[in-house]
Structure formats: structure tokens, C-alpha cells
Amino acid sequence: MAFTEIPGCFHNDPPIADADQREINVLGKSDATTRWDHLVSASDRHFMLLDQTEWPVQLVRDASIFFTWMDDWNNDAADAFCDALRTLDISPAETITIFWMREHAVESSWDAFTRNWINFLYEDEGCIVVPTVSHTSLVLSNGYSWVGTRPSAA
Numbered sequence: 001m002a003f004t005e006i007p008g009c010f011h012n013d014p015p016i017a018d019a020d021q022r023e024i025n026v027l028g029k030s031d032a033t034t035r036w037d038h039l040v041s042a043s044d045r046h047f048m049l050l051d052q053t054e055w056p057v058q059l060v061r062d063a064s065i066f067f068t069w070m071d072d073w074n075n076d077a078a079d080a081f082c083d084a085l086r087t088l089d090i091s092p093a094e095t096i097t098i099f100w101m102r103e104h105a106v107e108s109s110w111d112a113f114t115r116n117w118i119n120f121l122y123e124d125e126g127c128i129v130v131p132t133v134s135h136t137s138l139v140l141s142n143g144y145s146w147v148g149t150r151p152s153a154a
Helices: 029-039 055-062 070-074 079-085 110-120
Strands: 065-068 095-101 104-109 127-131 136-141 144-149
Touching: 029 095, 029 104, 055 136, 055 144, 065 079, 079 110, 095 110, 104 110, 110 127
Parallel strands: none
Antiparallel strands: 065 144, 095 104, 095 127, 127 136, 136 144
16 A cells, blocks of 8 residues: 555655555454553553553653663764664564554554654654564654563553
8 A cells, every 4th residue: 555644653754665555454443442551551552651650651750761862863874773673572574554643654664664664653653562462562753763572461
């Protein structure tokens, strides 16, 4: 599915290779909501609204910053963060869900995400990245990224 934008979430600039675009599937609101409720939060619809007891907030609060990406993002310089992401214990072919909020999410391969991470951060507010198999998850927000282990279900 070729697309150029998910308003406020994703933008195809810099352009993504056609092969990578084919690995990105926009989730419908119902599917995105179901996944968010199961994997992130059953009560709140956006990272900024999450309760202090929910795993993404705990990850940001308790984990060290994994990578500061704002300057790279502003300069379309993807390589350093791409290399850092590839060090994580997530298989390149693993399917991940990238959430911007409860109703807005896409599914992609980890490999396509690592190559094109800049496009998934259309706004610096960020996203939550949840792999389907690995429990290593990420929160990317306001120029920083945190990595940690999420529980089996929210």
C-alpha cells in the first residue's frame, strides 16, 4: 500500500523505498484500539495521558536514555540511531506495532522501522514501539528514546 502521510503521525519524507513501504500496514482504528488496549493501556488513549503505573511511563521514568535522536531527526541523519536500534534484541523480520495513540498505529517489520525511523516521528512527540515476540519495547518522545522490557499484556 503506497501512502505518503498519516496526519500528525507519519510522513514519507525522506522517501521510503517501495520494498519498505510494502512492509508498513496502516491499522484501522478498531484494530489499533484493540492492540493499544491489550499492549499499552486499557484506560488512557495517549502516552502523555498514561498513569504513572503503566509500563511506558515506568520505562521512561526508570530506564536510562537509550539514544538522543532530535538532532539526527532534524537533519535527516538516520544512520547513528539506525545502528543503535539494530543492537537491540529484536529480530529484523519481527513484526512490530508503532503507536502514536490508541487510534493511530501501523504494523511494520523491525528492519523497515530501523531503516526509516525518521518517518515514524512526524512530530517530535513520538511513539511507542511494541514487537510481537520480543518484550524489548521502546518509547520515543521529545528527542529521546528509552528501551526496556514490557509486560506480556497491559
